[in-house]
Amino acid sequence: MIPRIAKEKIALEELKRRILAEGRNLGGGILKIDSILNHQMDPVLMAEMGREFARRFEHSGATRILTAEVSGIGPALATGIAMKLPVVYARKRKPITMKEPVYVETAPSPTKGGDVLLMVSPEFLHADDRVLIIDDFLASGKTLEALVHIVKQAGAEVVGIGTVVEKAFESGREILSDHCPHIESLVIVKAMVNGEIILED
Amino acid sequence: MIPRIAKEKIALEELKRRILAEGRNLGGGILKIDSILNHQMDPVLMAEMGREFARRFEHSGATRILTAEVSGIGPALATGIAMKLPVVYARKRKPITMKEPVYVETAPSPTKGGDVLLMVSPEFLHADDRVLIIDDFLASGKTLEALVHIVKQAGAEVVGIGTVVEKAFESGREILSDHCPHIESLVIVKAMVNGEIILED
Numbered sequence: 324m325i326p327r328i329a330k331e332k333i334a335l336e337e338l339k340r341r342i343l344a345e346g347r348n349l350g351g352g353i354l355k356i357d358s359i360l361n362h363q364m365d366p367v368l369m370a371e372m373g374r375e376f377a378r379r380f381e382h383s384g385a386t387r388i389l390t391a392e393v394s395g396i397g398p399a400l401a402t403g404i405a406m407k408l409p410v411v412y413a414r415k416r417k418p419i420t421m422k423e424p425v426y427v428e429t430a431p432s433p434t435k436g437g438d439v440l441l442m443v444s445p446e447f448l449h450a451d452d453r454v455l456i457i458d459d460f461l462a463s464g465k466t467l468e469a470l471v472h473i474v475k476q477a478g479a480e481v482v483g484i485g486t487v488v489e490k491a492f493e494s495g496r497e498i499l500s501d502h503c504p505h506i507e508s509l510v511i512v513k514a515m516v517n518g519e520i521i522l523e524d
Numbered sequence: 525m526i527p528r529i530a531k532e533k534i535a536l537e538e539l540k541r542r543i544l545a546e547g548r549n550l551g552g553g554i555l556k557i558d559s560i561l562n563h564q565m566d567p568v569l570m571a572e573m574g575r576e577f578a579r580r581f582e583h584s585g586a587t588r589i590l591t592a593e594v595s596g597i598g599p600a601l602a603t604g605i606a607m608k609l610p611v612v613y614a615r616k617r618k619p620i621t622m623k624e625p626v627y628v629e630t631a632p633s634p635t636k637g638g639d640v641l642l643m644v645s646p647e648f649l650h651a652d653d654r655v656l657i658i659d660d661f662l663a664s665g666k667t668l669e670a671l672v673h674i675v676k677q678a679g680a681e682v683v684g685i686g687t688v689v690e691k692a693f694e695s696g697r698e699i700l701s702d703h704c705p706h707i708e709s710l711v712i713v714k715a716m717v718n719g720e721i722i723l724e725d
Contacts, residue, residue: 355621362622363648364611366604392594393613400598403567404605410565412594418635420556421563434619447564 331378334371339510339522341368342488348515352462352490353434360459360487361394372509373401376457376485379507380406383482385455387411387448389474391430391441391466398487399457408455411448413441413470426476428469433462441469443477450478461486461508464495471502488512491523535572540711540723542569543689549716553663553691554635561660561688562595573710574602577658577686580708581607584683586656588612588649590675592631592642592667599688600658609656612649614642614671627677629670634663642670644678651679662687662709665696672703689713692724 338359347355359365376398385406390399391413403410414421425442432439448454454474458467467484474481481503489496489508492515499506511523539560548556560566577599586607591600592614604611615622626643633640649655655675659668668685675682682704690697690709693716700707712724 349621349623353621357621357645358648361619362612362615362645364601364604364613366601366611367608369601370605393597393615396594396597397601400565400567400570400601401605403565404571404602407568410567411563412565414563414594416636418562419637420550420554420558420635422550434621435617436620444558444563447559 331371331375334368334375335509338368338372338487341365342510343520343522346520348518348520352493352515354488354490354512354515354520356488360397364397369397369401370404372398372487373403373405375509376402376507377405380455380483380485380505383455383505384453385482386451386453388455388457389413389443389448389470390457391415391470395458398459402455402457402485409447411443413443413473415439415441417442426473428472430466430469431463441466441473443473445477448474448477448479452477452479453482454479455483455485456481457485459487461489461495461499461506462493464493464498467495467499468502471499483507490515535569535576536710539569539573539688542566543711544721544723547721549719549721551719553694553716555689555691555713555716555721557689561598565598570598570602571605573599573688574604574606576710577603577708578606581656581684581686581706584656584706585654586683587652587654589656589658590614590644590649590671591658592616592671596659599660603656603658603686610648612644614644614674616640616642618643627674629673631667631670632664642667642674644674646678649675649678649680653678653680654683655680656684656686657682658686660688662690662696662700662707663694665694665699668696668700669703672700684708691716
């Protein structure tokens with residue numbers, strides 16, 4: 324008899340397979356997975372990721388999803404579609420349509436250098452919101468921590484943090500667990516050594 | 525007997541209703557619809573837009589979807605999910621994961637001022653691609669034209685251009701129709717005068 328393998332399990336295995344096949348270890352802890360998550364998005368896999376986050380945060384009581392532009396938008400939107408929740412992305416440059424005062428935090432940019440501002444309009448983050456934060460990577464945790472601070476500025480509560488890829492060899496999870504008890508990553512990278520990418524089973 | 529109204533028609537009417545209810549005419553032809561399309565995305569409506577683009581470009585033979593970061597990503601990903609096609613977004617800042625030569629074009633930014641670069645890696649745009657370009661706005665057409673030029677640099681073909689909101693009082697469609705015979709907009713803004721937003725029926 325063939326053992327029953329859940330559909331979501333297959334999707335996660337496919338994500339892992341693709342990261343190992345197409346991901347590139349650029350050194351210095353930088354993992355390039357441009358063909359799936361950034362620059363190019365695989366929408367079938369992205370929709371699966373969204374459903375998986377929806378399953379893991381089913382009981383979070385989330386009222387809104389928050390992410391940061393640019394590369395968080397894909398996974399956050401896919402999760403929003405699955406959970407039927409509005410998705411807000413923190414902006415890094417202030418467009419002229421953003422006229423009123425905004426919540427602002429600073430975060431370092433690991434792939435572009437320097438610091439970036441993250442800005443969210445109070446129109447889209449309220450004190451009674453229960454916020455699920457979704458992003459592509461959990462590495463140093465600095466961007467996610469800046470998003471947590473924005474949620475706190477608004478007087479709202481972070482009920483979950485979900486990321487597609489976690490680099491377990493950086494200390495992001497430790498920093499974030501002070502702010503949020505429920506952190507989920509779909510794929511955990513144990514190590515990146517000698518050009519290799521080693522995933523947790 | 526109640527006349528049968530197609531589901532996609534209802535979704536478009538809801539999109540129009542929301543733009544009229546929540547959109548703001550900021551003057552100078554700038555339309556703010558941050559609560560639906562940018563900054564905050566309504567994922568249910570966004571998924572409907574994706575299905576509508578999929579319906580309109582069903583016979584385009586598209587092999588890839590191209591958009592520009594940031595605000596094109598939502599509608600493009602929703603279309604990619606509906607059409608099961610990879611979605612590439614042109615980057616405006618070069619991340620350190622983008623090491624190889626890239627296709628580059630310049631476009632003016634109507635909401636941020638100045639010019640922006642649009643960059644696409646040749647990895648994700650091939651000479652045999654049939655490209656469907658999706659973006660949030662069709663106004664001056666300059667961003668979309670820059671994307672068309674990137675597709676041509678790659679030796680590929682533009683088989684369609686789809687935008688969520690078209691400002692008919694700007695000349696974008698005229699500029700683009702030289703490059704692509706099939707242009708679709710979900711909502712057409714006829715005029716923006718005296719703080720009002722007037723849509724085509």
